[in-house]
Amino acid sequence: MSEAEERRQKLDRLVSEGRSPYRNRFPGPEQVAPLLERYASFESGEKSKENHRVAGRVMIRREHGKATFLVLRDPGARIQLYGNINELGEERYGEFKHLDIGDIIGAEGPVFRTRRGELSILVKDFIPLAKGLHPLPEKWHGLTDVEVRYRQRYLDLIANDEVHQAFYIRSRVLTAIRRFMDARGFIEVETPVMQTIPGGATARSFETHHNALDMNLYMRIALELHLKRLLVGGFDRVYEIGRIFRNEGISTRHNPEFTMLESQQAYADYNDVMEMTEQLVAYVAREVLGTLEISWKDEQVDLTPPWPRLTLRELIKEHSGVDFREYPERAAMKARVGETGITVEPGWSWGKIVDELLSTFVEPKLIQPTFIIDFPRELSPLARPKDEDSMLVERFEGFIGGMEIANCFSELTNPIEQRRRFEEQAALREAGDEEAGLVDEDFLTALEYGMPPSGGSGLGIDRLCMILTDSPSIRDVILFPLLKPEKQQ
């Protein structure tokens, strides 16, 4: 008989005896972590006067004849339960020692420290709350099969405390971001996920269909254009933490759906946004981790602001030897870049080639926080040109750990120029570039009413969480990453 079958039999037996192990409630359990703290100074043999109620999952059982130790796990900590025949009586003790690993129970009794120094609860009473019908992963090695970890994340969370911790940190990161943005006078908004024109980024989108309206819709690829409409409407500082969907490859840094923080701040420019971005990341790290010095793979990363600001041109020149200002024509650029070993595909524009230089030669080097500033206009259809150099726009990207974390710019507010840029994009799309954008007439109309100058920001929350939890894969910070379904039979 398999273990699952044996557990099922135990359940049937309990139910037939009128002692169902599924209970509706267990009021007022205390968190274990504060309990451990409160009695940390107890000596061996010392026992609390009052009883404490705890609840959680049985992780380990050690049976010693007429006494049994269980290890109980709640969301924040583990505590040992000590039950013996003197305290519980013969019948109840029998039930206690036959609890299974994986069962969820509530228990009550004084806290004491054992002879071997373990803070424990002397169980006076206990109650099964839910039966575990499946065996848990092994207590020592945990669960390592990555496929099972992703498909049955709850098992991963039960078996691997560090996984539990990483997602706890992610939650705290989101809370800290909201606190930071709110303190700076931003308000949080929610904008449509399903859109008629997916805009605000260059990316392939997912399509869906609305039956009643019989129309195709796109899942959003960015938040930006709707936030700007809100600037037109008079909200001067807005942000959204939202899920974005991009129909592209999956890798250790890419999941088809991911979370971005985007914001718009009226009367600010990209210099203000740079300051905000480094302050935000530093604030979050201090709030959540208590430090600005973090480990990333084999390196130490110092998040302390201000972060270096280097132009795209000088960084590419330094790391690849190519000064893109010397090759304003695509043909010359292609020839020069070909010498570096990059294969320039026929469809690549001048801007795309520059972008390739960035990702191949520069990006992997930027382990310490770094802002790259001043991007070519061609790569940035929504950004405002620099006053002194119309080839470039007021845009920066923030890098940490060799990953792009942030992409921000002074927004283009001129509707005439914006229309021209959209039309450039539409032409690229006509030519077969599925990532290029479309002309968003509705957005242009909004701009024509007048949008204040603004500094816009996009921050990749998943990647920030990777950095803050030292996770090598984006799947380590996404609870339920996309997987192919298992084939039936």
Add this chain to the structure above:
RNA sequence: GCGCCCGUAGCUCAACUGGCAGAGCAGGGGACUCUUAAUCCCAAGGUUAGAGGUUCGAUUCCUCUCGGGCGUACCA
């Protein structure tokens, strides 16, 4: 999409050059009233991801399929 690697008991892993599929943990029975990877004794647990092929014989070699990981491409 392409390339490389992986899939053995519920979990973690063995199995030499192709020769009877094993162990620890978990689970079952037993001993043990302060253990903590508890310990000790006994018994049980398998369509080796799936399908086909080569062979006297396949976990092992070959082909295909499914799923996963990593790299690469696209991208953030």
